[in-house]
Each structure stands twice: as structure tokens, then as C-alpha cells.
Amino acid sequence: MNQPTNIQSTSIGAGVWKRFRKHPGAIFGFVIISILIILTVFAPLSPYDPEASEISVRYHPPSWSHPMGTDALGRDLFTRALYGGRISLTVGLLVVIISVTIGIPTGALAGYYGGKLDGILMRITDAFLSLPSFLVLILLSAILREVEIPLFERNNVLTISLVIGVFAWTTFARLVRATFLTLRETDFVAASRALGGSDLRIMINHILPNSIGPIIVEATLEFGYAIIEESGLSFLGFGIQPPTPSWGNLLSNAQEHFTKYPWLAIFPGLMIFLSIISINYIGDGLRDAFDPYKVLEKVGEF
Amino acid sequence: MSILLFALVNLAPGGPLSGQGQSRHIDPTKVELLKRQFGLDKPLPTQYLIWLIGNDWMQIDKNGDGILDSYGARQGILRGDFGFSFRSRQPVLTEIGQRLPNTIYLTVVTMLVAVLIAIPIGIISAIRQYSTFDITVTTFSFAGQAIPEFWLGLILILVFYAWLKNPFTGEPLLPPGGMTSVNSVGFDLGDRIIHLILPVLTGALGWVAWYSRFLRSSMLDVIHQDYIRTARAKGLPNWKVLYKHALRNALVPLVTLLALDLPYIFGGAIFVEILFSWPGMGRLYYQAALDRDYPILLAVLIIGASFIILSNLLADIVYAYLDPRIRFE
Numbered sequence: 001m002n003q004p005t006n007i008q009s010t011s012i013g014a015g016v017w018k019r020f021r022k023h024p025g026a027i028f029g030f031v032i033i034s035i036l037i038i039l040t041v042f043a044p045l046s047p048y049d050p051e052a053s054e055i056s057v058r059y060h061p062p063s064w065s066h067p068m069g070t071d072a073l074g075r076d077l078f079t080r081a082l083y084g085g086r087i088s089l090t091v092g093l094l095v096v097i098i099s100v101t102i103g104i105p106t107g108a109l110a111g112y113y114g115g116k117l118d119g120i121l122m123r124i125t126d127a128f129l130s131l132p133s134f135l136v137l138i139l140l141s142a143i144l145r146e147v148e149i150p151l152f153e154r155n156n157v158l159t160i161s162l163v164i165g166v167f168a169w170t171t172f173a174r175l176v177r178a179t180f181l182t183l184r185e186t187d188f189v190a191a192s193r194a195l196g197g198s199d200l201r202i203m204i205n206h207i208l209p210n211s212i213g214p215i216i217v218e219a220t221l222e223f224g225y226a227i228i229e230e231s232g233l234s235f236l237g238f239g240i241q242p243p244t245p246s247w248g249n250l251l252s253n254a255q256e257h258f259t260k261y262p263w264l265a266i267f268p269g270l271m272i273f274l275s276i277i278s279i280n281y282i283g284d285g286l287r288d289a290f291d292p293y294k295v296l297e298k299v300g301e302f
Numbered sequence: 303m304s305i306l307l308f309a310l311v312n313l314a315p316g317g318p319l320s321g322q323g324q325s326r327h328i329d330p331t332k333v334e335l336l337k338r339q340f341g342l343d344k345p346l347p348t349q350y351l352i353w354l355i356g357n358d359w360m361q362i363d364k365n366g367d368g369i370l371d372s373y374g375a376r377q378g379i380l381r382g383d384f385g386f387s388f389r390s391r392q393p394v395l396t397e398i399g400q401r402l403p404n405t406i407y408l409t410v411v412t413m414l415v416a417v418l419i420a421i422p423i424g425i426i427s428a429i430r431q432y433s434t435f436d437i438t439v440t441t442f443s444f445a446g447q448a449i450p451e452f453w454l455g456l457i458l459i460l461v462f463y464a465w466l467k468n469p470f471t472g473e474p475l476l477p478p479g480g481m482t483s484v485n486s487v488g489f490d491l492g493d494r495i496i497h498l499i500l501p502v503l504t505g506a507l508g509w510v511a512w513y514s515r516f517l518r519s520s521m522l523d524v525i526h527q528d529y530i531r532t533a534r535a536k537g538l539p540n541w542k543v544l545y546k547h548a549l550r551n552a553l554v555p556l557v558t559l560l561a562l563d564l565p566y567i568f569g570g571a572i573f574v575e576i577l578f579s580w581p582g583m584g585r586l587y588y589q590a591a592l593d594r595d596y597p598i599l600l601a602v603l604i605i606g607a608s609f610i611i612l613s614n615l616l617a618d619i620v621y622a623y624l625d626p627r628i629r630f631e
Contacts (some may be wrong), residue, residue, distance in 0.1 A: 025444070048564075130614075132565065132606040134572070135587060139599055142591040228450055232573065235452045236588060251453060258456055259464035269453030277448035284444075 026285020029278035036275055040085040048076035050083040051243045053118035054186040062263050069263040071253065077264065081271050084245040086229045088275070091161050095226035096219045098165030103172025104215070109204050110173070111180025122177070125170045133167045137229060141238040160239055164229050171218055187225075213290030217283055224279035231272050247272045332628040372406035389593050394601045398587065405582030408574070409567045412502045416509035417560070423510070424517025427545060428552075429521065439514065446511030455504040456465075462500060476500055501578040507572045509563075516559060521552040554624045561617035562571065565609040 020026055060070040068077035087126050110121040140163045183189060184207065192202050197229075226246075232250025233239030247268045254264035423443075427436035440472050460477045466475040476499055477483065483493050501547045523546055524530065572584035579585075583602065590598035 130607050130610045132610065135603055135606060138526060138572075138591050139603065142594065224448075231450060232452065235450075235573070236576070236591075238591065242436065251456065255456065259460060262460050262464070265453070265456045269450065269456065272450050272453060273445075273448055276450070277445055278558070280448055 016286075022284050023090060023281075023285035023288055025281035026289075029285070031283030032274055032278040033282065034272075036085060036278075037089065040082050040089060040132040043079065043082035043086060044078040046076070046082065048079040050075065050080045050245055057188035058294070060218065061261075068267040069261070071264055077148075077267055080245040080250060081268055082249065083115070083263075084247045084250055084268065084276075085271060087157055087240055087246040088230055088248075089165070090157050090274070092223040092226045094157065094161035095165045095168055095230075096223050099168035100172055100219060101169075102165070103169035104176050104208070106169065107176030107182055108208065110200065111177035112184055112203055112207070114181070114184075117136045118177075121173070125173050128167060128170050131167070134229065134232070135235060137163055137167065138236065138238055141233050145238060145241070156242070156244075160230055160233065161226075164226050168222055168226065171222070172215065174269065175214050175218060176208075176211055180207055183210060184206045194197075198266060213286075215288065217287045220279060220283040220286055224276045224283070227275060227279075340373055380412045387590075387595055387598050389590075389595045389598075394597045395596060397424050398583070398601065398605075401462075401581060401583050401586045402568070404580060405575070405584065406567055406581060408501060408505070408582060409496070409571065411498060412505040412571070413509065413563070413567070415502055416506040416513060419506070420513035421517060421556075423514040424521060425544070425549065427514070428518045428521035428525065436518075440518075443511035443515050446507045447515075449507065450573075451504055451508065451571065452573040452577060454507060455574060458500050459505055459577070480576070481580060502579060503573050504577070505574045512550070513556065513559070517552060517556050520555045521548060524548045525553045527551075554621065557619045557624060558617045564613040564616070565606060568606060568609045602630075 058073065059072065060066055062069045065078050066078065068081060071077055071080070084278065106121055106125070110118040123295070131182065141160065145158050146162065180203070189202055189206055192206050197206070231237055231248030234246045235252045237249070237252060239248055240246035243255065250268035251265060251272075254261070258265035386392065387394055390397060423439055427433075427439045430436050462476040463478040465473045467473065468475050476496055478500075479497075481494070481497055482490070484496075530543060530547055534540075534546045538547075568583065572588060572602070574580065575582045575584035576588055586598065587602050589595075
């Protein structure tokens with residue numbers, strides 16, 4: 001009895017992959033991001049220490065031994081950028097996990113049960129949406145910068161991810177709620193209910209899979225936003241605190257003397273730029289791939 | 303929402319005064335005095351109430367000696383009084399008033415430039431879909447949306463200030479920041495424009511990318527509608543179809559989008575202002591966050607949030623006005 005559904009679901013996955021492969025931008029993004037991930041994973045193989053200074057090689061321009069040059073303390077910028085990449089990519093991943101964990105249940109409950117619960121949950125969502133979120137992020141991280149709670153010391157990866165994630169879940173909540181609103185009255189839901197399916201089972205097994213496409217697309221884009229927001233915060237000095245490198249604080253450090261030592265400003269920004277453009281392309285490819293009937297471009301939904 | 307923000311600030315470790323004693327040692331009795339003067343010795347709900355509706359109806363301790371001696375002068379944010387900046391001791395609204403015009407000046411120019419560039423790009427790439435122009439522009443707009451503003455600004459300064467020189471004087475081609483030259487006297491339009499180029503470029507690129515992509519897709523949507531075919535069929539010249547029938551309708555969503563982006567004019571582009579030392583709201587907020595100047599932070603957030611709510615409302619109204627098919631119950 002399960003056989004047909006299995007065949008069906010694998011063919012959906014295969015179809016998505018097939019269409020995804022045909023999107024040149026998506027493949028470009030996929031390749032770049034894979035290279036970045038592999039490089040950052042193997043960052044410890046670098047012969048240089050990301051945090052120890054080596055005064056004899058201060059401000060060396062890019063060369064074979066230092067592909068991105070060295071900084072004011074003689075640290076190899078390439079190594080630091082790779083370690084920074086670990087931070088940025090981890091923050092991106094954590095933010096997606098956090099925002100999905102808050103957003104999906106919120107949207108599901110609101111859409112499935114409707115009524116008062118929906119009203120309350122959506123007012124909360126609206127409140128979050130009406131805040132100038134980046135300014136609030138600045139305020140929050142400025143406050144948390146001096147906190148010494150275990151696990152959350154001085155704006156580490158976890159703190160920053162939490163702060164960003166707490167303001168990122170609203171998109172998921174709205175998305176999931178919309179699916180639940182349209183699908184809760186359908187026949188297959190009624191059928192499952194008639195067979196004695198519990199609310200939880202209906203929500204997770206029958207309705208949620210229908211919104212998995214948009215959720216994945218949105219999660220990809222959120223991954224990118226999170227990286228931008230983290231580097232923005234770190235650039236302002238409210239994010240990841242030096243000496244731990246992150247793309248944002250590398251740029252921020254470069255600011256002082258970057259007209260004299262331009263590589264300090266060029267490379268970390270290039271890393272951010274490359275990863276964001278790759279992620280956006282992947283998101284674009286996924287959106288097309290999940291929507292086979294799409295002829296025209298979808299009009300600006302955000 | 304206001305409770306949320308207020309709680310956030312006051313429950314923060316160290317409390318609202320912590321920003322003041324970081325750099326040097328402050329006599330604890332002085333801190334007590336300050337606390338009484340700012341009314342920080344009262345319980346939080348009372349503080350919240352004072353913040354909201356003011357304290358001119360109650361006795362306060364003005365000189366901090368522990369004795370209630372006069373009526374308060376604060377009117378509360380509901381009556382437009384956001385209190386005093388901890389740092390400058392000036393009313394928050396005065397501080398904001400000094401910065402707001404600069405930010406509006408910069409953001410309005412930025413938005414105008416962005417829209418003026420984005421509209422033709424969007425139109426051309428829609429009517430020449432999949433042409434070389436379209437593909438180039440689409441690629442560029444993808445890139446434009448992925449460039450972080452703070453990096454773009456640095457690169458532009460690098461190129462136009464550090465590398466490119468004015469061929470006649472040998473001075474940097476464009477100034478790296480500020481609104482006017484230090485030694486400029488009076489109003490000098492040329493000087494103003496020169497100082498605008500880099501910040502506006504930095505700020506506008508993302509908007510250009512975003513608006514042109516948006517217009518392209520809404521234009522594509524419209525072009526394939528039946529009434530466009532009808533207009534063509536009845537023999538109207540191509541440009542007339544495009545501008546009178548297609549563009550007008552394609553602009554409706556863009557105008558709505560513009561209305562939604564209005565809060566940006568208030569908040570300003572924080573990175574642009576910091577990079578180009580532009581004395582606007584963004585830098586005010588940044589400085590206040592560094593100093594933990596909570597009255598300013600809260601005021602900017604509250605006003606910003608109100609702007610967002612208002613602009614959402616405005617977008618709905620504009621949309622309904624421009625598109626007669628939409629009616630709100």
C-alpha cells in the first residue's frame with residue numbers, strides 16, 4: 001500500500017533535481033558554495049594560525065604563500081577568511097534552524113486551528129514585522145555584547161544566531177499558515193480525519209509536506225540574509241567579537257588603513273559577496289525547480 | 303510592542319546607566335544621585351508609565367537629594383516627549399531633529415536616483431526579454447542584490463578616492479565622506495553634488511537591482527494580458543501600447559513597493575552614513591548603541607516602527623487608489 005506513494009515521492013525529488021540541474025545560475029551557486037564549505041571545513045589544514053600574530057610579515061600584499069595577504073598583526077588573511085567563513089556559514093545554518101523551529105509550528109497552529117489562536121499568533125507576527133529589524137538587532141547585540149552567561153559569552157556564534165533567528169521566523173510562519181489555511185478544508189484532510197487521524201498526524205503527515213517546496217526556498221534565502229546580517233553586525237562591532245575572525249569584523253578591521261592595504265578590504269567582502277550570490281542563485285534555481293508549471297516569473301513576493 | 307522594547311532595555315544587564323560608568327570610575331553616590339534625577343530609582347512599571355505618559359502630574363526629585371521637590375516636566379512619548387539623551391543631555395527630539403534633515407536629504411536623492419535608473423532598465427529588459435541586454439542586466443541585478451553595502455562603499459572609496467585622481471589637480475577624484483567640504487562657505491551646489499555621488503551610488507545599487515527586477519517581472523506579467531493584445535489588435539502603435547497600457551499598470555505594484563520602503567527614509571542607511579561620515583539618523587543610532595543611550599535608541603525604534611505601520615497602511619491605500627479592482631471591505 002505504501003509502494004505507490006514511495007514511487008511518487010522519489011519522482012518528485014528526482015524531478016526537482018533534474019530541473020535544478022538545468023538552471024545554470026543554480027549550478028554556479030551550488031559549485032561555489034560547495035567549494036566554500038569544503039575550504040572552510042578543511043581550514044585547520046592551513047599552515048598558519050588564524051589568531052597568532054607574526055610581526056615580521058605585517059601587511060604583506062597577496063602572494064603565493066599568503067594568497068590574500070596578511071593583516072596588521074601579520075596573520076594570514078586567507079586562513080582568517082576561512083575561519084571567518086566557518087563562523088558565517090554556521091550562523092546562517094543556525095539561524096535557519098532557529099527560525100524554522102519557531103516559524104513552522106507557529107504558522108501550522110495558526111493556520112490549522114484558526115480563530116482566536118490564529119488572531120493572537122498573527123498579532124505577534126505583525127508586531128515583529130513592524131519593528132525595524134536591523135536596528136533592533138543592533139540594540140540587542142549591543143546589550144548582549146557585555147553578557148557573560150555560559151554558552152552566550154560576548155556575542156558568540158550562538159548568541160548572534162539566536163538574535164537574528166528570533167527576528168527571522170515570521171516569513172516561515174506566514175508561509176506555512178497560508179498552506180494550512182488553504183488545505184485544512186480539503187478532502188484528503190477530511191478523509192484522514194474520518195479515518196481517525198489525530199490533528200498532529202494530519203498537520204505533520206498530510207498538510208506540511210505540501211509546503212515543503214516554498215519552505216526550502218525560503219530557508220535558502222534566509223541562510224543568505226543571515227550571513228549578510230551577521231557580517232553587518234560584526235562590521236559595526238556588535239557581532240562576533242575579535243580576535244575570532246568573521247567576514248564582517250575582518251572588513252571592519254580593514255576600514256582603518258584600507259586605502260593603503262586594499263587587500264584587507266577586498267577579500268573578506270568578496271567572500272561575503274560570492275556566498276550571497278551563490279545562495280541567491282541556488283534559491284532561484286530551487287524556486288523554479290519546485291514549480292514546474294511556472295511560465296512567467298513570479299511577481300515580487302518577499 | 304512598546305512594553306517589549308522598554309522591558310528589553312531596562313532588563314538589560316547593568317541597567318540603563320551602565321553605559322555611563324564604563325570608561326572611568328564614578329563615585330557610587332554620584333550614581334545614586336543620577337539615578338534619582340533620571341527617576342531610575344522607581345519600580346519598573348512606574349518608570350514605564352512615566353516614559354509613556356510623562357511625570358508632570360507627580361512630584362519628582364529634581365536635584366537628586368532624595369526629597370520630592372517639584373513637578374516633573376516630562377510629557378511622555380504619547381505626547382511626543384521622548385526624554386533626554388543620556389549623553390548630550392539634550393531632548394531626544396532635538397537630537398533627532400538635527401539629524402533627520404540630513405538623512406532625508408540623502409535617502410530621497412538615493413531613492414530618486416534608484417527609481418530613475420531602475421524604471422528604464424526594467425522596461426527594456428521586459429520588452430526585450432532574454433536579449434543580451436536583459437541577460438546582462440539580470441545578472442548584474444543579481445550581483446547588485448548580493449553586494450553588501452558596507453563592502454561596496456569601501457570599494458568605491460578605494461577606487462574613487464584612493465586610486466583615481468583628478469587629472470588636472472592631482473587630488474582624489476571624489477571626497478571620501480562628509481556632506482560638504484570642510485572649508486566650504488555657504489551653499490555650494492557643485493560641492494554638495496560631489497559629496498553625494500559615492501554615498502548615493504553605494505546606497506542606490508541595491509535598490510536599482512531590486513526595483514528593476516521587480517518592474518521587469520510586473521511588466522512581463524502585464525504584457526501577456528489580454529487587453530494588451532486587444533490594444534495591439536486595434537492597431538495602436540507599439541510605443542503607445544507599451545507606455546499607455548502596459549507601463550501604467552506595471553507601475554502600480556512598484557508604487558506600492560515604494561510606499562512600503564518609506565521607513566527607510568527615516569531610518570536611513572546606517573552603513574552608508576557610517577562609511578561616508580554622514581551626520582544622519584543611522585549614525586545617531588549607531589553612536590547611541592555604542593554609548594547605550596537608551597532614550598535615543600528607544601525613540602528611534604518607536605518612531606521607526608510607527609513609520610513602518612503607517613507606510614503599510616499607505617501602501618494599501620495607494621494600491622486601492624491606483625487599482626480600482628481592489629476594494630477593501
